Amino acid sequence: MTYTLLIALEVLFWALLLGGLLTRYALQHPRLGALLLTLAPLTDLALLGLSAADLHRGGTATFAHALAAVFIALSVTSGRTMLRTLDHLVQRGLRRQPLQRPRLTGHAHAHAERRGWLVHAATWLIGTGLMLGAAAWIAAPERTAALTGAARLWTLILAIDFLVSFSYSLWPRKPHNA
Incomplete structure (x- = not known):
């Protein structure tokens, strides 16, 4: 699988996500917008299928295969949140309303960081499961080294994220005024 296919x-x-939202609100066609939004996750299924087919045909895993697993995991764990956030941003943007997001501090910020880490951990679980599952399925370590290497790297990143995210429970973020 090539990086070109992954990027495409x-x-x-x-494009389907943003097109669906713009069609829904700017063009005032909610049914067509919903159809486009429904098609967006199918690209991740295509990505999964193409990655599996490439490896099954004897291809050697690359970092693109690992990224495919990451993108699929992100869609599963964060797809609804991303869609809600984009939906909100598009609605506000079309109404030309400024985005006002309060800066979280103290316990609220620590809670948000911990929650973010839990989402990251769920994404890691699915993504590394896909990577290591593919490596086990292929059963040729010389062809799947990129997958196992990416899983190890992501595990290190998750551990660092844990330390940072949970540090706010011990040392809460202070307000700017303090």
Whole structure:
């Protein structure tokens, strides 16, 4: 699988997502917008299928295969949140309303960081499960080294994220005024 295919499918994913939202609100066609939004996750299924087919045909895993697993895991764990956030941003943007997001501090910020880490952990679980599952399925370590290497790297990143995210429970973020 090439990086070009990976990029093309991700661009298509975001084009369908943004196109669906703009069609829904700017063009005032909610049914067509819903159809486009429904098609967006199918690009991730195509990505999964193409990655599996490539490896099954004897291809050697690359970092693109690992990224495919990451993108699929992100869609599963964060797809609804991303869609809600984009939906909100598009609605506000079309109404030309400024985005006002309060800066979280103290316990609220620590809670948000911990929750973010839990989402990251769920994404890691699905993504590394896909990577290591593919490596086990292929059963040729010389062809799947990129997958196992990416899983190890992501595990390190998850551990660092844990330390940072949970540090706010011990040392809460202070307000700017303090």
